[in-house]
Amino acid sequence: MMPFTTLTSLTMPLIRDNVDTDAIIPSREMKSTGKTGLADGLFAPWRYLDAAARTPDPDFVLNDPTYSGAQILISGENFGCGSSREHAVWALAEYGFRCVIAESFAPIFRNNCVRNGLLPIGLARAVPDELKSAIITIDLAAQSIQFGEQLLSFEIDEEAKNMLLEGMDAIDLTLKQKDAIQNWQSNDRSNRPWVYL
Amino acid sequence: MPSLFDKIWDAHCIADLGGGTALIAIDRIFLHERTGAAALKSLAEASRAVVDPSRVFAVMDHIVDTRPGRGDGTLMKGGEAFITETRAACHAAGITLFDVNDPNQGITHVISPELGIVLPGLTLIAPDSHTCTQGAFGALAWGIGSSEAEHAMATGTLRVAKPKTMRVTFSGALKKGVTAKDMILRLLADYGAGGGAGHIVEFTGDAVTALDMEARMTLCNMATEFAAFSGIIAPDEKTYAYLKGRRYAPDPLPDWSSLATDPDAVFDHEIAIDASSIKPMVSWGTSPGESVPLSARVPQEANAKALVYMGLESGQSLEGLRIDVAFIGSCTNSRLSDLRRAADLVKGQHVAPGVLALVVPGSSAVKRAAEAEGLDQIFTGAGFQWRESGCSLCFYAGGESFPAGSRVISSTNRNFEGRQGPGIRTHIASPEVVAASALAGRITAP
Ligand code: SF4
Numbered sequence: 001m002m003p004f005t006t007l008t009s010l011t012m013p014l015i016r017d018n019v020d021t022d023a024i025i026p027s028r029e030m031k032s033t034g035k036t037g038l039a040d041g042l043f044a045p046w047r048y049l050d051a052a053a054r055t056p057d058p059d060f061v062l063n064d065p066t067y068s069g070a071q072i073l074i075s076g077e078n079f080g081c082g083s084s085r086e087h088a089v090w091a092l093a094e095y096g097f098r099c100v101i102a103e104s105f106a107p108i109f110r111n112n113c114v115r116n117g118l119l120p121i122g123l124a125r126a127v128p129d130e131l132k133s134a135i136i137t138i139d140l141a142a143q144s145i146q147f148g149e150q151l152l153s154f155e156i157d158e159e160a161k162n163m164l165l166e167g168m169d170a171i172d173l174t175l176k177q178k179d180a181i182q183n184w185q186s187n188d189r190s191n192r193p194w195v196y197l
Numbered sequence: 198m199p200s201l202f203d204k205i206w207d208a209h210c211i212a213d214l215g216g217g218t219a220l221i222a223i224d225r226i227f228l229h230e231r232t233g234a235a236a237l238k239s240l241a242e243a244s245r246a247v248v249d250p251s252r253v254f255a256v257m258d259h260i261v262d263t264r265p266g267r268g269d270g271t272l273m274k275g276g277e278a279f280i281t282e283t284r285a286a287c288h289a290a291g292i293t294l295f296d297v298n299d300p301n302q303g304i305t306h307v308i309s310p311e312l313g314i315v316l317p318g319l320t321l322i323a324p325d326s327h328t329c330t331q332g333a334f335g336a337l338a339w340g341i342g343s344s345e346a347e348h349a350m351a352t353g354t355l356r357v358a359k360p361k362t363m364r365v366t367f368s369g370a371l372k373k374g375v376t377a378k379d380m381i382l383r384l385l386a387d388y389g390a391g392g393g394a395g396h397i398v399e400f401t402g403d404a405v406t407a408l409d410m411e412a413r414m415t416l417c418n419m420a421t422e423f424a425a426f427s428g429i430i431a432p433d434e435k436t437y438a439y440l441k442g443r444r445y446a447p448d449p450l451p452d453w454s455s456l457a458t459d460p461d462a463v464f465d466h467e468i469a470i471d472a473s474s475i476k477p478m479v480s481w482g483t484s485p486g487e488s489v490p491l492s493a494r495v496p497q498e499a500n501a502k503a504l505v506y507m508g509l510e511s512g513q514s515l516e517g518l519r520i521d522v523a524f525i526g527s528c529t530n531s532r533l534s535d536l537r538r539a540a541d542l543v544k545g546q547h548v549a550p551g552v553l554a555l556v557v558p559g560s561s562a563v564k565r566a567a568e569a570e571g572l573d574q575i576f577t578g579a580g581f582q583w584r585e586s587g588c589s590l591c592f593y594a595g596g597e598s599f600p601a602g603s604r605v606i607s608s609t610n611r612n613f614e615g616r617q618g619p620g621i622r623t624h625i626a627s628p629e630v631v632a633a634s635a636l637a638g639r640i641t642a643p
Pocket of ligand 1: 610
């Protein structure tokens with residue numbers, strides 16, 4: 001996984017609440033059992049006037065050339081709600097996004113972001129207007145967003161921060177605790193034998 | 198003073214990872230063909246094995262066809278590959294699979310309880326957001342993504358940020374014709390689709406204990422629509438009676454009596470709802486929180502995008518709105534009791550002309566039980582299609598959908614734009630409301 005340290009990029013505003021994973025990548029766009037080939041289906045219901053013919057809707061922000069190359073998406077409350085499909089994160093990442101700033105995130109989506117090197121920044125308040133359609137710099141170690149002369153700090157839990165900073169694989173990290181896991185399990189087998197089938 | 202959640206959490210905590218995150222032991226894993234093949238393939242590519250395959254289960258429910266006489270083929274382009282690849286991956290990993298025509302096949306969250314796979318006090322995860330349904334059994338059951346499913350299979354654990362706790366107390370008695378579906382829609386309408394964000398929600402109160410296990414599952418099912426980490430209900434005699442003798446349930450059942458919230462437990466957040474004030478509900482918008490009592494009107498301050506998508510105006514009444522399709526199914530409301538209540542309403546009557554009506558049982562076992570009681574005859578006699586079990590048109594996989602632009606009254610859990618197909622307008626409600634509306638051709642109270 002690619003580490004996330006700092007990022008300077010233009011932000012793309014998609015200011016809506018409850019952007020769900022069916023909208024981020026509809027099920028019909030998940031055409032194979034793999035994790036790739038999804039960018040083209042990103043936001044398909046809003047991005048295309050005719051999804052089958054791939055006719056772009058000029059009014060949708062993703063089709064606005066002003067924002068080409070933007071790596072930061074900005075949205076409203078409860079971003080990524082709905083289906084647990086990790087394809088939503090894979091599609092955003094494959095398209096080129098490295099960070100989503102929202103007022104809040106649905107929990108499964110947020111975890112999926114962290115597992116794939118996409119930084120979820122929850123602001124817990126309305127996104128300031130100056131952040132929208134602006135070039136900003138995010139520094140994860142410092143937990144700061146710089147825009148113009150201003151500096152805004154954000155919260156993120158230690159675990160997510162470290163994983164993103166180091167680009168660590170969670171499974172490798174956990175397997176370092178193999179002994180603790182095995183000890184726990186052998187105790188548990190005698191306490192709750194009925195759990196083990 | 199721990200809550201039920203705290204007890205399960207503490208019992209499964211292997212290590213504190215700092216910053217509010219813990220390494221949590223996972224007792225059961227459930228996969229389905231929509232996301233299961235991806236997780237298993239990626240695990241195999243990394244040359245990692247499933248540590249304890251006997252506690253991992255998989256089922257074909259999402260993409261599998263629900264038309265009679267089905268095989269591996271689906272109307273979704275490329276859908277068959279999800280089925281065959283999941284099958285191959287499960288066999289290679291030694292995972293128990295309930296295959297397309299297995300007598301135990303059905304929607305994950307319907308068959309897991311039916312088979313006694315979910316049990317009180319367990320941790321159970323699935324790469325599916327409605328895993329919270331299974332919290333109705335006093336288990337800590339939650340939805341995850343594919344990467345976390347891989348992690349759980351490879352390590353028997355997950356790294357979990359501890360959620361905050363919330364208690365939602367429904368007191369008093371429900372009025373006749375009001376169901377668990379209306380309880381959860383009322384909660385969503387009052388507190389919003391983000392209202393439970395970051396919380397594990399314990400449902401309690403006499404209106405909750407009065408519910409049977411199937412209704413409790415309906416209530417917990419939509420905890421994810423509340424943005425909650427999950428929902429949970431303390432187990433009781435009803436829970437034990439339901440689980441006794443199920444295929445994977447221990448015999449005798451262990452003593453689970455300590456699995457309850459202590460009287461002096463403190464929650465981060467409390468919500469109280471007077472159950473007697475709840476009315477039959479229906480959604481009007483494109484988020485489940487955009488719901489109102491059936492007798493109410495579309496709110497004045499309604500979100501404009503949702504109104505345009507749904508073809509509605511502020512102030513418009515929902516009752517009497519013409520529908521094209523009536524759908525009874527999904528992990529929310531497709532169990533035997535749901536089908537019985539709907540069948541009661543349609544018995545001897547007929548679906549309104551021009552309305553497409555379908556019933557999709559939640560599991561093959563539900564289907565057999567319903568047929569043994571003659572419910573299938575009641576439904577088909579009334580003009581409903583009677584399908585094989587699966588998720589079916591609860592969501593649009595890219596194959597089957599409803600006629601373009603249809604207005605659908607649906608017993609499902611999501612009314613997102615396009616959820617049931619491009620341009621489809623979904624109104625979610627209880628199976629009773631769906632059945633009554635199918636007969637009237639309009640949104641109607643039962
Ligand atoms: S029935 Fe619908 S909500 Fe339930 S698991 Fe299937 S697709 Fe998801």
